[in-house]
Amino acid sequence: QVQAQKEIILKNFNVEINFVAIANSSHMILDQLISDSAIASLIAKDESCQASNVESTIDYLATTPANLKVLIDCTASDHIPDLYSSCFESGISVITANKKGLSGPLSRYKDIMRSATDNKQTFLYETTAGAALPxxxxxxxxxxxxxxxxxxxxxxxxxxxxxxxxxxxxxxxxxxxxxxxxxxxxxxxxxxxxxxxxxxxxxxxxxxxxxxxxxxxxxxxxxxxxxxxxxxxxxxxxxxxxxxxxxxxxxxxxxxxxxxxxxxxxxxxxxxxxxxxxxxxxxxxxxxxxxxxxxxxxxxxxxxxxxxxxxxxxGAGPEVTASGIFGDLFTLFNIH
Ligand SMILES: NC(=O)c1ccc[n+]([C@@H]2O[C@H](COP(=O)([O-])OP(=O)(O)OC[C@H]3O[C@@H](n4cnc5c(N)ncnc54)[C@H](OP(=O)(O)O)[C@@H]3O)[C@@H](O)[C@H]2O)c1
Structure with missing residues (x-):
């Protein structure tokens, strides 16, 4: 959806969206301009991709020059929410569809929320309940x-x-x-x-x-x-x-x-x-x-x-959930 709307968003809002890191559980691609064919390679899990490592993805994003950086967590991983705070500390906002950090232990939830506030980063999670419904x-x-x-x-x-x-x-x-x-x-x-x-x-x-x-x-x-x-x-x-x-x-x-x-x-x-x-x-x-x-x-x-x-x-399905994530992305642009 983002790829399809990129030009319109650039034209109407003067915002250029670039994916610089994309990963599944086993493979990842880190590149300053990820193309459609690179995304296809990731989906096919072919040999051109590196082994997946979320920490490296965050490090790469942290050193990427951009006005606004965001990690989008579309997994159900229990580990990735542990890394949200390091995103915030590195100047990266987080958008998530993953319920684990928000519904897991209260101490972790509070740490995530506090870290977002202390580091002045945005944390958005509309799709964790009701997909794109508000x-x-x-x-x-x-x-x-x-x-x-x-x-x-x-x-x-x-x-x-x-x-x-x-x-x-x-x-x-x-x-x-x-x-x-x-x-x-x-x-x-x-x-x-x-x-x-x-x-x-x-x-x-x-x-x-x-x-x-x-x-x-x-x-x-x-x-x-x-x-x-x-x-x-x-x-x-x-x-x-x-x-x-x-x-x-x-x-x-x-x-x-x-x-x-x-x-x-x-x-x-x-x-x-x-x-x-x-x-x-x-x-x-x-x-x-x-x-x-x-x-x-x-x-x-x-x-x-x-x-x-x-x-x-x-309240479920890939298309509506992706549109909810897209909505969060747009909220992020509007906040900054
Ligand atoms: N589908 C919906 O309607 C919907 C609605 C609202 C919220 N959600 C939430 O969205 C999340 C994803 O749901 P889904 O239905 O899209 O699940 P899914 O089809 O199982 O997709 C999960 C994706 O996350 C990847 N992944 C898992 N662990 C990872 C890791 N450590 N590092 C990088 N990538 C990792 C998986 O990679 P592999 O392909 O290698 O396994 C897979 O591509 C869940 O938390 C779910 O609760 C889903």
Whole structure:
């Protein structure tokens, strides 16, 4: 997306964007002007690339002459957030889609935030919850304008949204999960989605944005994976998953009988009480109208009390997530 818009951004805003370092887990390219063919070599992981090393990438970026430098972390690595502070100390801002630094140990979160402030660098992370939907921006705007957020509620997992939007009893839940996995809608191990941990991490990020310094283990999490299946290999789990159908079918049948739907819902109140769980909602509830991988967030605030502030739309997928990162990049240009 950035490559495609480069000329327009240069013409309209007089900002020239150059990639000087690009890496995946095994290969990297450091070059003052990375071309499309170099990017293709990286994707192909061919021999023209060097062995990947994030520390070298940051060192290279630090010595590159530019008015504004930014590291964009599109990994789920637990190690890279440990390096954000060294980026800030080297005059490099950080944009991340990676939830680990923001939802992991509170001490690390505080160190990252303090380092960004102390070194006067920008740290942006809109896509860590809701992809390009303005979850984080809304919280920042509400707080800075003096509103008080009383409650946040939503469906924050594109995968769980898809699974429960699709599940109407005509096909067993296990088949919806395995079909979704085959289409790449779930993580390779669907238990990473069904455990609720990804949603809990997003809720922790939003809570901390509100100033509620909670940890993931403060979130009440309903794990949808049968306890007996949590330690199995992926292959064994995918064979066993049919044995979980009866339990979820009972919940669905009861919901249908009561004119309700099942949705995996995250909730947070202003005291930091946080939960992620499978909820049974009325047919006319706004969360019942979700389709596909849509996410939704509902803010109940002092100003938005009678009618909540709601954002809804696709909350996952490479294109929308990349556009969210692009949005953060643009925010960075506007700040500086
Ligand atoms: N996809 C979405 O819809 C979405 C939405 C919002 C946020 N996110 C977040 O964005 C991040 C990436 O998600 P994704 O779906 O794009 O995952 P993905 O397809 O697995 O891509 C992750 C990329 O990171 C690279 N990588 C991993 N460790 C690295 C390291 N130490 N150094 C350099 N590169 C490394 C991987 O390299 P290899 O190719 O060599 O493995 C891969 O290219 C995750 O944190 C995810 O939670 C994703």
């Amino acid at each position: 979850f984080i921006k809304s919280i920042k705007d509400l707080i800075i304008s003096g509103d008080q957020i009383e409650e946040i509620e939503g469906v924050f997992s594109g995968t769980l949204s898809y699974l429960f939007n699709s599940y109407n009893g005509s096909v067993p839940f296990s088949k919806i999960v395995t079909d979704a996995r085959n289409q790449g809608y779930t993580e390779p191990d669907p238990r990473d989605d069904l455990s609720g941990m990804d949603v809990a991490r997003k809720l922790v990020i939003l809570a901390r944005e509100l100033g509620l310094m909670i940890e993931v283990n403060n979130v009440e999490i309903e794990n949808l994976v049968n306890e007996a299946h949590r330690d199995l290999s992926i292959e064994s789990y995918l064979k066993e998953i049919v044995n979980d159908d009866a339990a979820i079918e009972d919940k669905l049948n009861q919901a249908i009988k009561d004119n309700k739907v099942l949705r995996y819902v995250a909730q947070l109140d202003h005291n930091g009480k946080a939960s992620v769980k499978l909820d049974t909602l009325n047919n006319d509830h706004p969360f019942s109208e979700l389709v596909g991988t849509e996410n939704i967030i509902k803010f109940k605030t002092k100003r938005y009390s009678e009618y909540p502030l709601v954002h809804k739309g696709p």
